[in-house]
Structure formats: C-alpha cells, structure tokens
Amino acid sequence: MTLRICIAILAIxxxxxxxxxxxxxxxxxxxxxxxEPMPFAAPNFVAESxxxxxxxxxxxxxxxxDLAGTGLFREVPRTAYISQLxxxxxxxxxxxxxxxxxxxxxxxAVNVSxxxxxxxxxxxxxxxxxxxxxxxxxxxxxxxxxxxxxKVADQVYARITGEDPYFDSRVVYVSxxxxxxxxxxxxxxxxxxxxxxxxxxxxxxxxxxxxxxPTGDRxxxxxxxxxxxxxxxxxxxxxQRRVLESQEGSMSFxxxxxPxxxxxxxxxxxxxxxxxxxxxxxxxxxxRLTSAPSIETxxxxxxxxxxxxxxxxxxxxxxxxxxxxNGGEPKRISFGKGRYGTPVxxxxxxxxxxxxxxxxxxxxxxxxTDGSEERxxxxxxxxxxxxxxxxxRVIMFTRETQGxxxxxxxxxVDISGRNxxxxxxxxxxxxxxxxxLQR
Amino acid sequence: MKMITKAVLMTSVLALxxxxxxxxxxxxxxxxLNAGPSTGIDDSAGNSFEGTGGVNDPTxxxxxxxxxxxxxxxxxxxxTLNGQGRLILDGQTRWxxxxxxxxxxxxxxxxxxxxxxxxxxxxxxxxxxxRDYLVSKGIASSRLRVVSFGKERPIEIxxxxxxxAKNRRAVTVLAAGLSG
Numbered sequence: 001m002t003l004r005i006c007i008a009i010l011a012i013x014x015x016x017x018x019x020x021x022x023x024x025x026x027x028x029x030x031x032x033x034x035x036e037p038m039p040f041a042a043p044n045f046v047a048e049s050x051x052x053x054x055x056x057x058x059x060x061x062x063x064x065x066d067l068a069g070t071g072l073f074r075e076v077p078r079t080a081y082i083s084q085l086x087x088x089x090x091x092x093x094x095x096x097x098x099x100x101x102x103x104x105x106x107x108x109a110v111n112v113s114x115x116x117x118x119x120x121x122x123x124x125x126x127x128x129x130x131x132x133x134x135x136x137x138x139x140x141x142x143x144x145x146x147x148x149x150x151k152v153a154d155q156v157y158a159r160i161t162g163e164d165p166y167f168d169s170r171v172v173y174v175s176x177x178x179x180x181x182x183x184x185x186x187x188x189x190x191x192x193x194x195x196x197x198x199x200x201x202x203x204x205x206x207x208x209x210x211x212x213x214p215t216g217d218r219x220x221x222x223x224x225x226x227x228x229x230x231x232x233x234x235x236x237x238x239x240q241r242r243v244l245e246s247q248e249g250s251m252s253f254x255x256x257x258x259p260x261x262x263x264x265x266x267x268x269x270x271x272x273x274x275x276x277x278x279x280x281x282x283x284x285x286x287x288r289l290t291s292a293p294s295i296e297t298x299x300x301x302x303x304x305x306x307x308x309x310x311x312x313x314x315x316x317x318x319x320x321x322x323x324x325x326n327g328g329e330p331k332r333i334s335f336g337k338g339r340y341g342t343p344v345x346x347x348x349x350x351x352x353x354x355x356x357x358x359x360x361x362x363x364x365x366x367x368x369t370d371g372s373e374e375r376x377x378x379x380x381x382x383x384x385x386x387x388x389x390x391x392x393r394v395i396m397f398t399r400e401t402q403g404x405x406x407x408x409x410x411x412x413v414d415i416s417g418r419n420x421x422x423x424x425x426x427x428x429x430x431x432x433x434x435x436x437l438q439r
Numbered sequence: 440m441k442m443i444t445k446a447v448l449m450t451s452v453l454a455l456x457x458x459x460x461x462x463x464x465x466x467x468x469x470x471x472l473n474a475g476p477s478t479g480i481d482d483s484a485g486n487s488f489e490g491t492g493g494v495n496d497p498t499x500x501x502x503x504x505x506x507x508x509x510x511x512x513x514x515x516x517x518x519t520l521n522g523q524g525r526l527i528l529d530g531q532t533r534w535x536x537x538x539x540x541x542x543x544x545x546x547x548x549x550x551x552x553x554x555x556x557x558x559x560x561x562x563x564x565x566x567x568x569x570r571d572y573l574v575s576k577g578i579a580s581s582r583l584r585v586v587s588f589g590k591e592r593p594i595e596i597x598x599x600x601x602x603x604a605k606n607r608r609a610v611t612v613l614a615a616g617l618s619g
Contacts, residue, residue, distance in 0.1 A: 180593055180596040181593055206591055224588075227544075227586065251587060269559070271567055272518070272571070295557060317516075318557055341554040342555075357552075357554075382551065384555065385554070402598035403598050404597050404598075406596075
C-alpha cells in the first residue's frame with residue numbers, strides 16, 4: 001500500500017553527486033539576513049512523448065511549489081518569459097532570462113513509456129551564463145511522479161543553497177475530526193507538503209503523538225486501544241502494529257526512537273508519578289532513567305545518541321533538562337520566564353526546538369543545547385509539539401485555535417522565524433513527526 | 440397538585456441530566472453515564488425516575504453520579520484535593536462501601552492550556568490523588584484503576600476559565616458489577 005518506487009539516478013554528465021554541494025556565484029547563503037527571495041524561472045518541463053504531456057506540467061508545478069514554498073525563492077511569472085523552452089538540449093538564451101531578472105533557470109524534460117517515467121533537469125546560473133552542477137536524470141514509475149518532482153527540487157535547492165534538502169520526505173501525524181468534546185483521532189501519513197495522505201489507523205481509539213523511526217520505516221505512537229494509554233510500534237510498509245509497553249497498572253506515552261532505531265525512550269506513569277524509561281525494542285527489556293517525584297516526560301535523543309533532552313517540573317514548573325543516555329544527574333538548560341516543554345533535538349545537533357508558555361500565549365522556539373540564544377519563532381493561542389525537517393532548517397508544529405469551534409492544523413516555519421505557513425490537510429491535524437529524507 | 444409536583448420534579452431531574460456528562464470512557468465494559476432517561480416529555484408512565492437504576496435509587500449509578508457526585512475539580516496545574524473535593528470523595532467512599540459490587544476507573548483530565556504529554560502526566564497525578572484518598576478511607580485498591588486523558592476529553596469547549604475549571608477534573612466512572 002505504501003508507495004514504494006525505485007529511483008535510479010543516472011548522471012547525464014559524468015559528474016558525481018558531490019557536485020550538488022559545489023559553490024558558485026549563484027548561491028543563497030541561508031542566514032538571518034536573507035529576506036529577498038531569489039527570482040527563478042522554471043518553464044514547463046519538455047514532454048518527450050505525448051504520454052508525458054500531463055506529467056510534465058504537473059511535475060514542473062510541484063518543483064516550483066517546493067522551491068517557492070521555502071520562502072528563499074520566488075518564481076518569475078511565465079507571462080514575463082521572452083524565451084520558450086522547446087527542447088531540453090537547445091542552448092539557453094541567457095539574455096532573455098537576464099532581461100526578466102530570473103537569476104536561476106531550471107529546465108527539464110519528462111519521458112513516459114508505459115508505467116515508467118523519467119525526468120531529467122538542469123540548473124543554470126543566468127547571470128554568470130553557466131550551468132550550475134550537471135544535468136541529472138531520475139527514473140521511476142508514473143505513480144511516483146510527485147516523488148521525482150521532489151527529488152528534482154531537492155537537487156536544485158541543494159545546489160543553490162549548499163544545504164541538505166528536505167522535499168522528498170513524509171510526515172506522520174494525527175488526523176482530527178469532530179468538535180472539541182467529541183474529537184476523533186487517527187494516524188495518517190502524507191508527503192511533507194500535504195499530498196498523498198494515507199490513513200494508518202481507524203479513529204475508534206484515541207491516538208496521540210506518532211514518531212518516525214530514523215529510517216522512516218516504523219512509527220511509534222500512543223493508543224488508548226485497551227482503555228489505557230500504551231505505546232505501539234507500527235510498520236509503515238504493511239501497517240501492522242504491536243504493543244510495545246503494557247505494564248499493568250501503568251500508562252506509557254511520549255515515545256521516541258534512538259538514532260540507531262533500536263531503543264525507545266518514553267514516559268511511564270504510575271502511582272501519580274511520571275518518569276522516563278528506555279526499552280530495547282528487540283528484547284523488550286526496559287530500564288528507568290529518572291526517578292524523581294516530579295513529572296519527567298517528552299524525551300528526545302541527541303543525533304549521536306549520547307544524550308537525552310526532556311522536560312521536568314521538578315523546579316515547580318515545566319523546564320528543559322539534558323541527561324546522559326543512561327540517565328544520571330540532569331542539567332537544566334531553560335531559564336527564561338515561562339514554562340518550557342516538548343524539547344526536540346535538531347538533526348544537526350546544534351539546536352533544541354521547544355514549546356514555551358508565557359503570559360497565556362504559546363510559542364515554538366529554538367535554543368542552543370546549552371540553553372543560550374533562545375529565539376521564539378511563533379506566537380498564538382496554542383502552538384505546540386515541534387518536529388524538525390530532515391535538514392534542520394524548518395520546524396513543523398501543531399497550532400490550535402481557541403474557543404468552542406477551535407481546531408488544530410499543522411504549520412511550518414523556517415528557523416529564521418520567517419515563512420510561517422499552514423500545511424493543507426483534510427480536516428484537523430496535530431502532532432506532526434517529520435521523516436528523514438527518503439532514499 | 441400532585442401533577443404539578445411531579446412536573447417540577449421531572450423538570451429538575453431533566454436539568455440534572457442535561458448537566459451530566461457524556462461517557463468519558465471509550466470501552467464497552469463501562470456504564471454509559473447517559474443511560475438514564477434523556478427525554479421525559481412524553482413519558483406518561485411517570486415512573487422512569489424511580490425504582491432500580493433510577494436516580495432516586497441510592498444504589499444506582501445515576502444516583503452516584505448526580506447525588507453523590509462523580510467528580511472533583513482542581514486548580515490550574517494542581518492535583519491537590521480541596522475541601523469540597525474531599526467532601527465528594529467521602530460520599531464516594533460511603534457509596535462504594537455500601538455497593539461493594541462496583542469497581543471504578545478514575546479518569547484524570549486537564550484543561551487545554553498545556554502541552555499534550557505534560558497534560559497526560561498531570562491527569563494521572565489528579566486521578567491518583569483521588570485514588571489515594573479513596574484508598575486511605577478504606578476502599579480496596581484492587582477495586583480502583585486510574586487512567587489519564589490529558590487534555591483530550593474536555594466536557595466544556597469554550598476557551599475561558601469557566602470551562603477550564605470544569606475540565607480540570609477527576610471522574611470516578613463506575614464499572615458495573617464484578618471486579619477483575
């Protein structure tokens with residue numbers, strides 16, 4: 001049921017993948033200072049067979065949407081074009097693109113034969129009059145055309161920004177329906193941009209906070225299937241699930257994988273006290289990592305697996321702490337005014353994203369792992385539960401509106417605090433978890 | 440005269456029924472809190488609120504919910520029982536002592552002002568505060584189980600303190616009959 005496509009990458013020129021990180025004159029340095037998006041042109045990819053007409057147009061649209069959606073790029077309207085692209089191999093008329101101030105030009109061609117689809121593309125630095133990197137071709141099936149569009153956009157993004165890309169990725173989340181006091185929730189998975197939704201569970205049991213495994217093949221989540229919250233692990237490929245933690249007389253929730261995918265760190269509540277445990281998935285053996293009478297929850301591993309960031313109210317209010325992967329004395333890192341929860345370590349290792357509550361408002365923010373340089377990226381009635389894009393540039397989170405008709409949606413924001421936008425979903429949505437980049 | 444009295448009684452019972460809550464629990468094994476009559480307008484028999492199972496039957500679940508009180512409320516971010524909460528729990532203790540066939544699940548809840556995981560933990564604290572109190576008054580711990588729904592099951596849906604106060608609750612949900 002899950003979309004499985006094999007994407008072969010064939011270099012048109014002999015240059016290897018390493019070329020994608022090459023530096024050149026055409027470059028967006030992603031810093032706090034980038035405000036003006038880079039104008040680019042992406043004429044409809046050339047259809048190399050009549051069966052490819054429709055795909056070429058749709059594929060181009062997704063590439064443009066990916067790039068413009070970052071807020072770092074701006075599409076030059078097609079009505080401004082002087083040149084038209086009729087052949088993938090025709091020489092580029094740089095002057096025509098310069099005249100309309102397109103700094104980057106993306107060209108492509110699509111071929112469809114039966115259920116096979118291939119797309120090739122090139123990126124040009126218009127003002128220096130040269131190709132950026134080398135042409136590449138992806139081959140797959142027509143069913144996987146969106147993934148191939150994301151692959152193309154990933155390459156363009158990586159070449160121009162020098163950053164790792166994130167478009168060919170998925171998000172697992174909780175799909176919500178119904179009013180606040182009769183809300184029904186089920187697990188769903190979609191492309192990072194909201195397309196290709198697939199439901200993983202029914203909505204007969206309350207489910208919370210799914211979390212992807214480091215390779216995206218499994219999902220941890222909490223379900224009230226037995227009447228009590230328990231942690232389950234679900235195989236994304238065959239949608240089979242099994243309960244992981246089911247100690248009688250306790251509740252387990254807030255699970256997350258270790259970076260090697262072999263261990264789960266989670267919260268277990270018993271007798272009015274919530275602490276953090278970890279479990280070896282294969283053997284099922286668990287050990288306790290904290291033992292304070294306070295609430296310890298929302299654990300998240302550092303990318304190297306050596307440390308765990310979590311929240312605790314041991315000081316009297318929710319704050320963020322870091323401890324070793326084997327437990328031990330935690331060190332508090334949040335000291336600002338307000339409450340700090342749901343810490344998540346960035347994939348780059350340098351930042352912690354969190355939810356902050358202050359003066360009746362909720363914020364998504366980031367801080368360095370020593371707690372310094374705190375920056376709040378959002379503010380609303382209720383923002384919570386950040387998750388990182390695979391490259392650590394973008395954060396997705398839940399935003400819930402207030403009042404009797406309040407509902408939850410997914411939003412994303414750049415870690416610069418810019419480019420806040422809603423992810424389109426059918427009905428309400430909450431608790432996103434972003435997958436790694438797909439292979 | 441008698442008719443009028445009955446009409447008044449019926450009206451007040453209906454008002455109570457309207458205030459009572461939908462089942463907070465999803466399982467099948469537990470008593471539906473709405474099990475009583477929901478519309479009595481055409482109920483000419485007039486006996487639907489009396490006898491076994493009715494709210495006037497002190498051994499009924501409806502009586503427990505409406506007369507004894509099935510829930511206690513908490514302050515913001517707190518799990519400490521207040522005087523009124525203890526009073527209600529004393530009543531629950533007496534009822535559970537007299538109706539020893541019943542077991543109960545204590546559901547802890549939080550209002551929406553808080554992060555999801557923390558609220559699950561907070562609801563668990565609240566449910567256990569109730570459980571511990573009932574056990575301290577002599578109810579066998581084997582008859583009581585706890586669960587937390589965090590902020591997932593509000594009964595009031597406005598985003599003001601008036602609603603929040605009712606959502607910060609621990610509800611003692613009776614399980615019919617046998618323990619275990």
